[in-house]
Amino acid sequence: MVRKGLVERVPYPNDRRVALACLTNKGRDAVEGVTRSEYVVVEKITAFLPIDELKVVARALEILDQGVKRLEAASKDDVAVRAADD
Numbered sequence: 001m002v003r004k005g006l007v008e009r010v011p012y013p014n015d016r017r018v019a020l021a022c023l024t025n026k027g028r029d030a031v032e033g034v035t036r037s038e039y040v041v042v043e044k045i046t047a048f049l050p051i052d053e054l055k056v057v058a059r060a061l062e063i064l065d066q067g068v069k070r071l072e073a074a075s076k077d078d079v080a081v082r083a084a085d086d
Helices: 024-045 049-085
Strands: 006-013 019-021
Touching: 019 024
Parallel strands: none
Antiparallel strands: 006 019
16 A cells, blocks of 8 residues: 555654554545445435335444444543553
8 A cells, every 4th residue: 555655654653663554645535435436335225225224224323333432432542541651
């Protein structure tokens, strides 16, 4: 991905052994392109679902969103613990 210009390595300030992979503008464009095409696919699929099934899908997405928020909170806690260790 580095060779393709999608990400760049950025040194981690607290540990010389670690490098972060950060998206470049080209990488962001690639991700956005995939995301847009995924929306189109989801839109086409959901057009064929009845309302009761769409309600189930909406509830599942709410549950996934809650999971993402919990993951983000756990990740922040993990980063804070690592920073305290440094």
